[in-house]
Amino acid sequence: MATPQNHLIELLPGKDRLHLLAQCEPVELILAEVLCNAGEPTLHVYFPTEGFISLVATVAGSPGVELGMVGSEGMLGAEMVLGVATSPLHALVQGQGTAWRISARAFRGELGRSASLRRQLNRYLYVVMAQQASSATCLRFHLVNQRLARWLLMSQDRAHSASFHVTQEFLAYMLGIRRVGITSAASALQRQGLIEYHRGEMTVLDRGGLEAVACSCYAADQQAYAELLR
Structure with a gap:
């Protein structure tokens, strides 16, 4: 390895x-x-x-x-x-x-x-x-489910793994919203078969689907990095 x-x-x-x-x-x-x-x-x-x-x-x-x-x-x-x-x-x-x-x-x-x-x-x-x-x-313009999808993609990129540990309390803290909003957005992504979440363990099941849900900010960040730091 x-x-x-x-x-x-x-x-x-x-x-x-x-x-x-x-x-x-x-x-x-x-x-x-x-x-x-x-x-x-x-x-x-x-x-x-x-x-x-x-x-x-x-x-x-x-x-x-x-x-x-x-x-x-x-x-x-x-x-x-x-x-x-x-x-x-x-x-x-x-x-x-x-x-x-x-x-x-x-x-x-x-x-x-x-x-x-x-x-x-x-x-x-x-x-x-x-x-x-x-x-x-x-933070100002995009929906919670879009922001959550972006955050999960960013985390997966840096974890170098489809699975990583994160609590709903931490997600609410990071995204600056109430926990009930995180619960609702995560449940929706789970029903779509994009993620699996159980007892603080998050697994991305369908990365392509998650990218489709995420706001355009994720792709823009990726492009800026790729163009300047190859």
């Missing part, structure tokens, strides 16, 4: 990739672990290889809403590319797995020495901006 990799790191030329990895350490991503809070200093940058992380915008007096997701296609700590050492979002491990972790100081050094790293991560920043714009639009 192939060793899990991070796509951003794999895009680098061999010499730059090896130099960056020499500054990194492998870490476990633990389910529900908080990796950083909004407004706090960025101490580490993470490049997931397995597992995935939710990026959540929080507002005083509310639980917050997910604006992005990071798996083996991306990185946590993208603000460092702009020279900003403060996290704008709350980062929560959504799917347990592994990641490469590098200190903020060492990461700044790598950005200074590698033009290839700067170029790839500048492109990734655009993808992140596009994803967050899509999420904001999705």
Whole structure:
């Protein structure tokens, strides 16, 4: 079985990739672990290889809403590319797995020495901006079942599996809606034979059908990534 990799790191030329990895350490991503809070200093940058992380915008007096997701296609700590050492979002491990972790100081050094790293991560920043714009639009204009289908597809992509663990409470939190809305939307997808959900275990049964239900935001996000980060 192939060793899990991070796509951003794999895009680098061999010499730059090896130099960056020499500054990194492998870490476990633990389910529900908080990796950083909004407004706090960025101490580490993470490049997931397995597992995935939710990026959540929080507002005083509310639980917050997910604006992005990071798996083996991306990185946590993208603000460092702009020279900003403060996290704008709350980062929560959504799917347990592994990641490469590098200190903020060492990461700044790598950005200074590698033009290839700067170029790839500048492109990734655009993808992140596009994803967050899509999420904001999705939250305002699209139906719950469309948003849920998009979220499940994004999670499956990063879990690299048709099955993953998620509770209805967590889904409601991520999508910024009441649990009753999640229950109704998930039940509808289940009746259509698109998913199976039992005791926190979600299984995608018909990916093509789920893509047909999902709003256009999912395909737009996929296209932006494919065009800029091949």
